Amino acid sequence: EEQLVESGGGLVQPGGSLRLSCAVSGFTASEHSTDWVRQAPGEGLEWIGRVGNKASRYRTQYAASVEGRFIISTDDSKNSVSLQMSSLKTEDTAVYYCCRSPHGSIGDSWGQGTLVTVSS
Amino acid sequence: AIRMTQSPSSFSASTGDRVTLTCRASQGVRNSLAWYQQRPGEAPKLLIYATSTLQSGVPSRFSGSGSGTDFTLTISYLQSEDFATYYCQQYYLYPFTFGPGTKVDMK
Numbered sequence: 001e002e003q004l005v006e007s008g009g010g011l012v013q014p015g016g017s018l019r020l021s022c023a024v025s026g027f028t029a030s031e032h033s034t035d036w037v038r039q040a041p042g043e044g045l046e047w048i049g050r051v052g053n054k055a056s057r058y059r060t061q062y063a064a065s066v067e068g069r070f071i072i073s074t075d076d077s078k079n080s081v082s083l084q085m086s087s088l089k090t091e092d093t094a095v096y097y098c099c100r101s102p103h104g105s106i107g108d109s110w111g112q113g114t115l116v117t118v119s120s
Numbered sequence: 121a122i123r124m125t126q127s128p129s130s131f132s133a134s135t136g137d138r139v140t141l142t143c144r145a146s147q148g149v150r151n152s153l154a155w156y157q158q159r160p161g162e163a164p165k166l167l168i169y170a171t172s173t174l175q176s177g178v179p180s181r182f183s184g185s186g187s188g189t190d191f192t193l194t195i196s197y198l199q200s201e202d203f204a205t206y207y208c209q210q211y212y213l214y215p216f217t218f219g220p221g222t223k224v225d226m227k
Contacts, residue, residue, distance in 0.1 A: 035216070037164075044207065044218060044221045045156075045158075045209075045218040047209070047216040047217060047218060050214075061214045061215070062215070064121070101211075104170065105166075105169045105170070105175075106154050106169060106209065107154060107156065107164065107169075110164060
């Protein structure tokens with residue numbers, strides 16, 4: 001059974017950094033694209049970025065709201081995907097989800113999410 | 121970026137109702153359109169991808185249709201577990217974008 005588990009969320013001050021991890025089991029992370037999606041409290045879903053599969057040489061794409069501040073990468077040795085967040089703003093406060101996106105589809109398996117709170 | 125809109129933003133329905141939700145893209149997205157269901161406190165769940173392909177394990181009362189800029193999600197016979205918020209997402213062009221959601225609650 002495919003499973004994704006996010007970790008690393010917590011409270012961070014504005015301007016700070018945080019690294020989220022998405023541990024994958026039941027499949028090989030490098031064989032699929034992985035998307036990160038966030039949801040601010042009481043709000044809708046926002047796609048923030050993607051890392052492509054190994055065949056795409058792990059090509060990344062980002063939303064304008066996080067471009068230049070967030071970096072998504074795949075760790076083959078750990079079968080995981082990470083989201084490195086820097087220069088955090090209060091508006092980055094949200095539950096962050098990772099999801100698997102197979103070729104031809106999108107978001108077919110999701111983690112449970114991890115809460116990031118940016119506050120002083 | 122492609123802007124996604126959904127209508128209505130919310131509405132009330134009863135079990136057994138046939139429900140049709142609408143999603144519109146600001147420009148054509150071919151058939152690269154997905155629908156998700158999200159219940160409170162849970163992660164989103166993929167229902168439909170490629171406009172009309174039912175995700176494995178999703179009940180057949182869910183169906184999707186449309187093309188270009190206008191899409192619909194239909195629940196043929198609303199069940200109690202279907203009261204939730206539904207989001208559409210285009211994955212034709214980066215950045216991928218979600219609609220604001222339609223909340224379906226109990227009448």
